[in-house]
Amino acid sequence: MNILIIGSGGRESAFAWKLAQSKQLSKLYIAPGNAGTSQYGTNVPLAVTDFAGIADFVLGNGIDMLLVGPEEPLVKGIHDYFLNRADLAHIPVIGPQREGAQLEGSKDFSKQFMARHGIPTAASRSFDQDSLEEGLAYLETQQLPIVLKADGLAAGKGVLICETLEQAKAELRAMISEAKFGDASRVVVVEEFLRGIELSVFVLTDGDTYKILPSAKDYKRIGEQDTGLNTGGMGSVSPVPFADSAFLDKVEQRVIIPTIDGLKRDGIPYKGFIFIGLMNVAGDPYVIEYNVRMGDPETESVLPRIESDLLDLLQGVATGTLAERSFTLSPKTAATVMLVSGGYPGDYVSGMQIDNIESVKESLVFHAGTREENGVVKTAGGRVMAVTALKDTLFEALQQATADAGRIYFEGKNFRRDIGFDLI
């Protein structure tokens, strides 16, 4: 099979690494990819939302399957674009159509979905310009802290946790009336604050049945001990020690089954990954968010633990035969440490030469924001590379990944040395 992966981050590098191991793979392409993905396939200089360009490439190169990494093309309807074109409709796309992608593209949609199907989540109400005054009055009746969420995609920045009533009122006004997050905050979900530990559970579905992939925990803050600004993710571990079988059984019964059934009952076709962000509140799972694709950097910890052929599972999704496929998991623990550019998540400089990648012998290196220039690998983004170690114990995996993160060099390099150590 010839596969085209859409995206350019560490997640897509991990997909490329994994699919390149499949005996069923003929040719692998990554659009646009990065300096690392070219080890596993051919990079194609196309933007992830250039649907017409992607379509031409697919038809011109005998592509048999499209695997969509990031949310933006899904929310913008890349899958619908393929289905609506007679010359492309037969090519499977892994990732939901626009309607299913609303689970991530609209927090209001996902809250309504959860309410309709009895899926545990924080109590909430949504407000817009017409109901702003009602929203301000509602805030006065709520406990603090309170969570405000821009309805639409806001590059991971649209969630505010407000500690005071004044702050919550000012932010609700700014989001709705002053378009603090542009169109994304035209509607705002006001949500109860949940106290607990977060983790992510990943599900692959063909719309009928599902497979539960390994769970993971990610680390979002830039600073050690979870301090400082939020980032796209500074590291991850899989499995999550506190997600034992009793907890995961609750997740399956209360969240996963009602989610898959709910999609069916609502008549929403869904072929792809569902990333369920959960809060473990005193042993009970509550959904914080759905994402309609794999996470980054969770994918870099999750995929190395899948021992069997990922392409076989994806074919099961494409052909509606996922129930007939099985997969095996490594009992080992994966730990991922992300190398980022100096200054990130604020302003940072790109174009720094990256050295000593080859000195990493015992971890996997997944490129993210990198590009190649005359044979030299340079930084080209905030999050530059993910270093993943797979070991018998969490402690060994963390030590190895952290040590190997230290071996790679570029000017301004930053990484967290405490990823996962809170779980030991």
Ligand code: AMP
């Ligand atoms: P989201 O974009 O919905 O994942 O929210 C971003 C982050 O905000 C989450 O990863 C949580 O750390 C936090 N968060 C979101 N909703 C809540 C909530 N209801 N209670 C506590 N923390 C939350």
